[in-house]
Amino acid sequence: MSDNAYRHIIDDHFPDQIQLALGEQQLIYKKALFGHDKDRKGLRYGENPGQQAALYRLSQGQIQLGGATYVGPEAALVSALGEPGLLSGGGGKHPSMTNFTDLDAGLSFLRWIEKPAAVIIKHNNPSGAAQGHSLSSCFRRAYQGDALSAFGGVVVFNRPLDKETAQLIDKMYVEVVAAPDYEEGVLAILAKKPDVRVFKVPNMDKLGGLARSIQIKSLLDGGLILHQSLINAIRSPADFLPAIARKKGVTYQAQRQPSQDESQDLLFGWAVLGSVSSNSVVVVKDEATVAIAGGQQSRLGVTQLAINKAYQNFCQSRAQELHQASYWELTRSEPELALAITEEARRQNAGLIGSSLVSDGFFPFRDAVMEALAQGVSAFAHPGGSIQDWDSIEACNQNTPPAAMVFTGQRAFKH
Numbered sequence: 001m002s003d004n005a006y007r008h009i010i011d012d013h014f015p016d017q018i019q020l021a022l023g024e025q026q027l028i029y030k031k032a033l034f035g036h037d038k039d040r041k042g043l044r045y046g047e048n049p050g051q052q053a054a055l056y057r058l059s060q061g062q063i064q065l066g067g068a069t070y071v072g073p074e075a076a077l078v079s080a081l082g083e084p085g086l087l088s089g090g091g092g093k094h095p096s097m098t099n100f101t102d103l104d105a106g107l108s109f110l111r112w113i114e115k116p117a118a119v120i121i122k123h124n125n126p127s128g129a130a131q132g133h134s135l136s137s138c139f140r141r142a143y144q145g146d147a148l149s150a151f152g153g154v155v156v157f158n159r160p161l162d163k164e165t166a167q168l169i170d171k172m173y174v175e176v177v178a179a180p181d182y183e184e185g186v187l188a189i190l191a192k193k194p195d196v197r198v199f200k201v202p203n204m205d206k207l208g209g210l211a212r213s214i215q216i217k218s219l220l221d222g223g224l225i226l227h228q229s230l231i232n233a234i235r236s237p238a239d240f241l242p243a244i245a246r247k248k249g250v251t252y253q254a255q256r257q258p259s260q261d262e263s264q265d266l267l268f269g270w271a272v273l274g275s276v277s278s279n280s281v282v283v284v285k286d287e288a289t290v291a292i293a294g295g296q297q298s299r300l301g302v303t304q305l306a307i308n309k310a311y312q313n314f315c316q317s318r319a320q321e322l323h324q325a326s327y328w329e330l331t332r333s334e335p336e337l338a339l340a341i342t343e344e345a346r347r348q349n350a351g352l353i354g355s356s357l358v359s360d361g362f363f364p365f366r367d368a369v370m371e372a373l374a375q376g377v378s379a380f381a382h383p384g385g386s387i388q389d390w391d392s393i394e395a396c397n398q399n400t401p402p403a404a405m406v407f408t409g410q411r412a413f414k415h
């Protein structure tokens with residue numbers, strides 16, 4: 001495949017307007033166009049070059065279903081990003097479908113976050129996320145959460161982008177930058193990277209109160225599955241449930257509750273999980289992701305993957321910090337320096353000591369919990385509901401020192 005395939009804008013044959021009827025309720029959607037005058041077109045391509053795609057915005061109608069009102073035209077976010085929302089960049093490249101689905105994944109996470117935050121999305125999953133007091137700190141820590149995967153990612157902020165953060169972005173390669181607004185002088189900094197598309201996302205002030213949406217999945221045979229979007233039930237540490245289970249008449253309960261810092265990390269991790277393909281786990285420390293792993297078939301496997309990624313991320317970050325080179329470059333050119341970083345990662349358990357691990361589904365056995373405890377993870381949150389919950393609770397209680405565990409009472413799968 002040639003490089004031009006990624007820049008070529010294909011024609012799409014989707015109509016300018018579509019209508020969807022849910023029973024007697026009529027919804028009207030209008031297609032977003034990019035470009036100028038006669039050259040205005042839709043998306044550059046779909047999931048891959050050669051696949052046609054179109055972006056539609058709900059322009060009329062609102063679903064009433066089961067006594068609930070669903071999101072309506074007034075709250076358009078990604079679907080409102082036609083030409084007016086593309087502030088700069090692109091190098092002649094219209095946005096593709098994946099740019100928008102990645103951006104949507106970032107917003108899906110940020111809707112649960114109140115502090116300043118940054119998230120980097122790659123292949124519809126977050127590679128790193130952080131919250132804190134400044135956007136620059138959030139972006140730096142989110143990037144360090146997985147610098148390799150962040151390359152060419154979509155970066156989304158929940159506050160107006162400032163110059164300090166823009167200057168950090170200028171040193172790295174990303175595909176899309178999105179924020180509710182941009183401080184004076186920021187667009188000039190970002191314009192130096194002509195291939196980066198810069199979006200001003202409307203209605204982000206309404207993001208936290210966004211109503212439930214109907215999600216539609218198209219099947220191979222043309223059939224459809226409609227389902228409600230996930231609503232996060234864990235909005236504060238007080239929403240976590242005690243980890244309690246019973247086995248043969250014996251009650252097992254986590255002896256230690258999370259500390260204040262651990263609670264904040266667990267809360268943050270649970271928000272991140274909603275944007276990660278299941279099965280997934282997220283490891284958080286100091287309100288930033290240490291490792292994100294998803295899309296695996298077993299809870300043990302995804303936990304092991306997260307631990308391995310934490311080691312990779314640690315080595316990559318230290319190589320860049322100490323030698324301004326990637327860890328993988330050092331393994332070839334300066335193997336002794338790479339070995340020193342590897343040994344440092346082992347001594348510090350790759351920063352996993354004192355971290356918190358969140359799982360989108362329950363632990364069917366204690367094996368995954370034991371793997372994490374061996375690396376120094378000190379707090380866990382998961383839905384609960386396994387007949388083996390007692391065993392995972394006991395693993396935490398028997399650890400030295402005891403680890404904390406809480407339940408969420410809800411699963412957070414994303415397929």
